[in-house]
Amino acid sequence: MSLRVVLGLAGAYVVLLAVVALEVPLGLALRDRVDAEVRAQASAQASIVAATAGDLFTVARRPALRALARRAAAAAHGRVLVVDARGVVLVDSAGPAAVATSYASRPEIAAALRGSTVQDTRRSQTLGRDLLATASPAVHDGRTVGAVRVTQSVAAVHRAVRRSWVTLGLLGLAVLLLAAAVGALVAGRISRPLGRLQRAAEHVAAGDLTVVAEVDGTREQQSLARSFNEMTARLSRLLRSHHDFVADASHQLRTPLTALRLRLDEADAALQAGGDPEAARRELRAATAEADRLTKIITELLLLTRAPGTLALREPVDPVAVVRAAAARWEPAAAARGMSFAVRAEPGPAVLAAPADLDRVLDALVENALAYAPPGTTVTLGAGAGAIHVEDEGPGVDPDEAEAVFGRFHRGRAGRATPGGSGLGLAIARELAARWDATVALAPRRRGGTRATITLVAAGPGDAPWGAADGGAVEARS
Incomplete structure (x- = not known):
């Protein structure tokens, strides 16, 4: 796995942790807030209708009561029932089917007729689903003359919460994708100089010491590139010095070696039967001088191989x-x-x-x-x-x-x-x-x-x- 991929995955992982750490508490708080807002809105609509309905219970004003119930149902996204003091339905926002039906057995209706405002979640046997029921008493001249009930589907509340969660999830995904794009750019900026340095190192490994690494990237990468270039330059100088040493040595040592061989041959010839010992000694002394010259050249060549590119303590x-x-x-x-x-x-x-x-x-x-x-x-x-x-x-x-x-x-x-x-x-x-x-x-x-x-x-x-x-x-x- 490349460095760029590792850096990108690491950045995405960190951003994912940050998104989860932020959005989970936010989602829970949003769920509670939506639930509280739905309950508050139902209570408000029930109270508004109950406060107004006490004056509209007469038959002549029944159309106004039906219009009020429909408006409240639309605002609360639910169903509004208005019953009289006996629990008989006078108005139903869902239609006339339940009108004249007794709802006195419903626990929230019974509590409201006793003068209490009630809000509770219960299972509706008729509808086969959970409902949030809110009931308030309708009062006229200080007497409870009926009740108003607002019912909302709990599933609808859950759908609202889920929509909020989806919105948060999409927002988090957008942030994650944006962070991944930025992370890819940053990872590329970090990895590209290292990739170029790696290719330069491969050229050096292949024997090309003329390659120069580009000095860019972060301060540390620039320092690394400069150190690499200094290393290759010094290697080049050292190899050039060694090459020069071999070339110079092969060329310059040939003459004293040849002279030494000739001197020794002459001394050997002088020592043959009937030869001249004095001439042999002269040739041996000359051979010794050539050997000394050879030693000096070798010593100086070795000294030259040490000098280039090295630093001495001053x-x-x-x-x-x-x-x-x-x-x-x-x-x-x-x-x-x-x-x-x-x-x-x-x-x-x-x-x-x-x-x-x-x-x-x-x-x-x-x-x-x-x-x-x-x-x-x-x-x-x-x-x-x-x-x-x-x-x-x-x-x-x-x-x-x-x-x-x-x-x-x-x-x-x-x-x-x-x-x-x-x-x-x-x-x-x-x-x-x-x-x-x-x-x-x-x-x-x-x-x-x-x-x-x-x-x-x-x-x-x-x-x-x-x-x-x-x-x-x-x-x-x-």
Whole structure:
């Protein structure tokens, strides 16, 4: 059973309960009211005729008495009898058949002739049905000169009550149908967004991650649709990352694997009978270098599969401390290349970053600077205005390639002229920085070389400032 049907049935059931709860007491009250109105009308008509008939008992005024009885019968929807003091019928609204017949034995007539007004329901043996009989004495000059009886069929009263019940039932049915129509509209409005979301989920299950769920419906449904779209977008990014990993790995690992195999074959050939052990050792050392290069490429590829679409926990970080720590880590490598470091820091607010990832990003930029700058030059690390800078004095990045070098395995003209490197360092740096809303960019310097910039998010005003005690000091390392 669909959600739309369930919601429609639930709404109809609630409305049905409400209609029953309202109409049953209303019907009972209406029944009592109709019964009371019928009795009151009969009593009123009997009293009116009795009050007037006392002056019309003479033979000469008998036609006026008959006319009065007919009008009262029409008003009461019943039968009106007028009897004299002996109980003999003088006038019958139903016709002359009962005229001159004695009704003195009828209990209501007898009671009225004794001066009492009576109303009761009894079984008529003559008619074979239940009657509501109302009798009032007719008084003239203080004497009871006769009686007036109004009889009504109880079945007619019941029919009136049933008509009221039918009217209420039809009204309740109309309300139920209207509520069902409104419920169907509401159920459709609720179920349609869920149906569209279900179809979108089926497309995703079939492998189509490009499908986008329409964001509409209630606030909760809109939130669900947005969460679904975010989920599919992230799945798409992750699958694309894995696909890229497989493609990049299959392409990039082929070269070092081939080189490793050739080196090992050369070493094996050198160790054959009469071979050169020294040549074999050189080939084995070269094979080890290829294995190290292979290990580095695999490690960096695995790191790239983790970075896209994931979020890192940010915390306030002191950029001056980060820059100085990086200079300390890379000082031996710089010294081995005959290069030096300079650290520039300006006072300012703290920044938000993932400390481990920030170190890895900065290491990639410093390694890049050391790889391309010539010996005897200086790599400058700077921190200030919500950014960290790495400047070198190498050949510089071509402006046309400043963005392209962040692609996986892309190496610019300067990179292709320099041996080593995997072409993954800058890609890793940018994707890691994106995990905590930072950006990485390269630009050529006016005086030659490249300036790499990590733009960071400033911490809130409640965080302690960093670098103020240093007064913007410049530190040189060699």
